[in-house]
Amino acid sequence: MNSGNNSNRLSVIFLFMISLIISNNLDGQTWLRTMDRLPDTGQKINYTNSPGEDSDYEINTPYYVDNGDGTVTDTITGLMWQKQDGGEMSYDSAVDWVGRLALAGYQDLRLPGIHESFSLMNLDALNPALNKFAFTDTGAEYWWSADVAVNNPSKVWVTNSGGGQGAHPKTETISAGGTKKFHARAVRNTHPPNTLQARFKFIADSVVLDLLTGLMWERYPLNDSINWENALMRAENIVLGGYCDWRLPNIKEIESIQDEKNISPAVNKNFFSAIRSAKYWSSTSQFNRGVNAWYIDYQNLGLTTYGAKN
Numbered sequence: 001m002n003s004g005n006n007s008n009r010l011s012v013i014f015l016f017m018i019s020l021i022i023s024n025n026l027d028g029q030t031w032l033r034t035m036d037r038l039p040d041t042g043q044k045i046n047y048t049n050s051p052g053e054d055s056d057y058e059i060n061t062p063y064y065v066d067n068g069d070g071t072v073t074d075t076i077t078g079l080m081w082q083k084q085d086g087g088e089m090s091y092d093s094a095v096d097w098v099g100r101l102a103l104a105g106y107q108d109l110r111l112p113g114i115h116e117s118f119s120l121m122n123l124d125a126l127n128p129a130l131n132k133f134a135f136t137d138t139g140a141e142y143w144w145s146a147d148v149a150v151n152n153p154s155k156v157w158v159t160n161s162g163g164g165q166g167a168h169p170k171t172e173t174i175s176a177g178g179t180k181k182f183h184a185r186a187v188r189n190t191h192p193p194n195t196l197q198a199r200f201k202f203i204a205d206s207v208v209l210d211l212l213t214g215l216m217w218e219r220y221p222l223n224d225s226i227n228w229e230n231a232l233m234r235a236e237n238i239v240l241g242g243y244c245d246w247r248l249p250n251i252k253e254i255e256s257i258q259d260e261k262n263i264s265p266a267v268n269k270n271f272f273s274a275i276r277s278a279k280y281w282s283s284t285s286q287f288n289r290g291v292n293a294w295y296i297d298y299q300n301l302g303l304t305t306y307g308a309k310n
Contacts, residue, residue, distance in 0.1 A: 031212060033194040034116060035077040038213045041123040041250045042131070047290035052232035054123070054250045054284040062122070064134035069104035072134050077119055078190050082109070084136035085143065085185040090175040091156050094144045094184035101186055109186040111146035114157035116187060118165050118255055118304075123294070126287045129163035140183035142168065149301060151263050158182065163287070163294075165255070166303030200271040207241035208271045213256050218246070220274045228293045228309035231281040251282035251294040251304055258302040266302030279307070 039062045043054040065073045066083065073080045086097055094111060101109045121129050128137060142158040149155035149167040159165045173182035201209045208217045218240055226234065235248040259268050264277045277299040286292035292306040 029199075031196040031199045033196055033212055034113070034189060035079065035119060037076050038215075038252060038256055039074070039076040039119055041121070041252050041284055042125070043123045043250070043284055043287070045124065045285075045287070047285040048229065048232070050229050050232050052236045052247050052283060054282070057247065057250070057283075062131065064131055066134065067104065071104050071106075073190065074119070077116070079112075079116060079119075080106075080188050080190050081120070081135070082186040083134070085138050085140060085183045087138065088140070088174055088181045088183055090173055091144055091170045091182070093175060095146075097184060098186050103186065106188055109188045111144060111184065112187040114145040114147045114159070114165060114260060115256060115258075117143055117145045117157075117159045117185075118252065121159060121163050121165075121252070123163050123251065123284050124287055126162060128161040129287070130161075138183060139181060141181045142173075142183070144182055144184045147260050150261050151301070157260060164304045164306075166305070167301050200268060202271070204241040207243075210257060213253070215249075215253060215256070216241075216243070217257065217272075219272070221280065223274075223276060223278075226281075228281055232283065235283075248281060248283040251284040251296070254280060254282050254296050255302075255304050258296060258298070258304075260301065263300055265298035266300070267298060285309075 037060045039060050040058055041054055042062055046055050047053060060076050063075045065075060067073060070083050071080050072083045082103060089097060098109055098111050103109060122131050123129060140161060142160045145157045147157040155167040155169055157165065158168050170176055172178040172180050196211055199210065199212050201211060203209050203216060206219050208219050210217060232248050235246050238246050240246060258266050260266065262269065265275050267275050275298055279295045279297045282294045284294040286294065286306045291308060293309050294304060294306045296302055296304050
């Protein structure tokens with residue numbers, strides 16, 4: 001399918017001007033918006049003739065600028081990243097290291113949140129699943145985030161070189177007595193984050209708007225098991241809230257509503273009360289292995305991984 005014909009179709013979704021929307025704050029929380037936009041996965045390969053797969057939609061195409069000083073700016077998110085990561089280290093060492101790091105004259109560097117770290121993943125590449133022109137390959141297997149697992153302080157959220165994310169024990173890295181390479185990559189904001197008084201808003205009984213990303217979501221997902229091809233077709237054909245341009249979200253989009261502060265299911269339960277502790281498909285296939293597709297498992301913490309499409 002020609003992705004160019006669908007490049008402006010902005011939905012799980014429908015894209016709103018966030019600044020014009022006023023929302024009731026059911027959680028009594030404010031949200032920091034550290035990323036300007038949610039970048040695309042970068043997947044361009046077609047794996048099926050059915051409409052609706054990741055490569056059929058190219059929204060917020062990743063674009064990086066090498067600043068020539070050891071930093072790279074992501075023009076979609078507005079985040080500035082360390083070009084070459086800091087190498088293998090324990091989590092505690094990573095926290096200490098980033099607090100002392102001065103790079104290119106900047107001293108406000110930090111470890112990224114898990115959603116920020118996952119935004120870098122390039123699902124059209126593998127080991128590492130990163131833009132190879134923007135970032136130096138260091139042989140890392142995982143990258144630390146700043147987020148400790150809410151139900152187990154001995155685990156930290158990490159992204160991995162295969163393109164996924166999940167919570168792993170601090171002891172798995174070599175420096176902590178393990179056998180794997182957990183590295184740290186610093187990030188900074190190029191402008192102050194925006195503060196949102198609320199994150200979600202009910203658009204209709206069946207629809208939730210995410211003010212953080214501008215994505216509109218189905219409030220009551222299908223609770224029956226379904227294979228990947230049928231999931232694509234269902235999403236392409238439903239009508240909700242008067243909108244008919246729905247689609248199956250890519251893995252970055254469905255990961256964006258994963259709430260690492262909640263478990264079983266790992267979502268905001270005030271707005272997504274119908275989401276179960278179960279696995280939910282994305283439209284993203286595993287790179288160069290089209291029999292598999294990426295999904296998020298909202299059971300417990302909400303890791304992203306892949307499984308057989310059938």
